[in-house]
Amino acid sequence: MEIIIPVIIVLVTGILLGLGLSFADRFMSVPVDEKQAKIRECLPGANCGACGFSGCDGYAAALAAGEAEPNKCAPGGENTAKALGEVLGVEVEAVQKIAFIACGGAPDAVKRNFEYTGFKTCAAALLAGGGPLACEFGCLGYGDCMRACEFGGITLENGKPVICEDLCVACGKCAKACPKSLISLIPKGTKIRVNCSNKKKGPAVVKACDVSCIACGKCERTCEAGAIKVIDNVAVIDYGICTACGKCAEACPRKAIINTAG
Numbered sequence: 001m002e003i004i005i006p007v008i009i010v011l012v013t014g015i016l017l018g019l020g021l022s023f024a025d026r027f028m029s030v031p032v033d034e035k036q037a038k039i040r041e042c043l044p045g046a047n048c049g050a051c052g053f054s055g056c057d058g059y060a061a062a063l064a065a066g067e068a069e070p071n072k073c074a075p076g077g078e079n080t081a082k083a084l085g086e087v088l089g090v091e092v093e094a095v096q097k098i099a100f101i102a103c104g105g106a107p108d109a110v111k112r113n114f115e116y117t118g119f120k121t122c123a124a125a126l127l128a129g130g131g132p133l134a135c136e137f138g139c140l141g142y143g144d145c146m147r148a149c150e151f152g153g154i155t156l157e158n159g160k161p162v163i164c165e166d167l168c169v170a171c172g173k174c175a176k177a178c179p180k181s182l183i184s185l186i187p188k189g190t191k192i193r194v195n196c197s198n199k200k201k202g203p204a205v206v207k208a209c210d211v212s213c214i215a216c217g218k219c220e221r222t223c224e225a226g227a228i229k230v231i232d233n234v235a236v237i238d239y240g241i242c243t244a245c246g247k248c249a250e251a252c253p254r255k256a257i258i259n260t261a262g
Contacts, residue, residue, distance in 0.1 A: 035087070036064035042083040043073060048150070048171035050074040063088065074170035074185075096188040097170040099153070099163050103139040103182050104195035104256065107159040109210040110138050126179045135208035137198040139182055148177035191244045191261040192237060199232045213256040219248035228257075 040060040047055035051072035053062055062068035063084065070084040070092045077096060085092035111134035116125050122144040125131045131140050145161050146154040153168035154161050165188070175183040182197050196213040198205050205212045215233040227242035228235055235248070235257060249259040 033061075033064055036060050038087045039063050039084060042076075042080055042087060044076045044080060046075040046150075046169070046171065048075060048169070048173060050169075050171040074172075077169075097185040098165050098188040098190075099168050099170060099172075099174050099183055100186045100193060101139060101145070101161055101163060101178075101183050102194060102197045103137070103160075104211045104258065105133075105135060105138045105209045106211075107141070110135055111208055123179045133208075135198055135205075135212065137180060137182070137196075137200075138209065139180070144177045144179065145174035145183060148173045187239050190237075190239055190242070191259055192242060192246060192249060193258050193260065194228075194235045194237055194256060195258045196234060196256040199234055201233055205233075211255055213252075214254055216253065218251040218253065219257055222247045222251040 037060075040056060043056040043060060045056055049055065051059045051068070051074075053059040053068065059068060059072070063070055070088055070090065071081050073080045073084070074097060076083075081092040112132050113129070113134050114132050116128055116132040118124055118128055120142045122131075122140040122142045125140050125142060130136055131138075133140065139160060141156070141159045141161065143154075143156050143161060146156055149168075149171075150173065151167050151169055151171070153164050154174060155164060156162070170185050170188075172185060175181070175185065180197075186193070194213065195211070196209075198209065198212045200208070202214040202216075205214050213234045215230045215235070217230050219228050219235050220230055224245070224247070225241050225243050227238045227240075228248050229238070230236070235252075244261070246259045246261070249255075249257040
């Protein structure tokens, strides 16, 4: 009896625990959304946040609930958009974008107020009186954006970050890392770009940089499609109607508008 009673107690305890776990699994478990699971399988798992949600799981949940568009996954591109469309039963056109740094001021083109000798990051340099550049909208060139890019899509060349468009997935992390908000996502394949972010008026701009937009309006008057406007003293392109004719770039006296098609 001394052996049998403990064995019975252990046996009964095991049975009760098993029944308890079975009850918990049946009545307390969170049901799996099969649609959400299929959507999640289509996503690349980069968890970059470019879609505007908290990683791939958050995006999958929003898609399953009908609260998001299925063409927001920049790293996945066209293949992911197509796969999501098949799961959701809709036609999806991928929106392909590329990061663009709106500053054409190379080190020899931008005036300096002082020589900066602190920590070599843009965020740190900005704390030192707004940075060493005379142009408060100029790229500091210390590579915060480059370090934020997980895909090797940005390199530093001659003191300026350069986007490698073949590697850029438009995740937007570089844009978030730039303390001057010089980086934006534009439609991939666009050839005409405003290479300046300076919102100061003409005289101050000319004094600070040799290649800055002076808001003269020649580009706006030249564009037959009405795709470029001067807003807050800097030219802005509406890519939805831009025909990439290149006339604005030709008209710009400061070469602040570039035509990457050559």
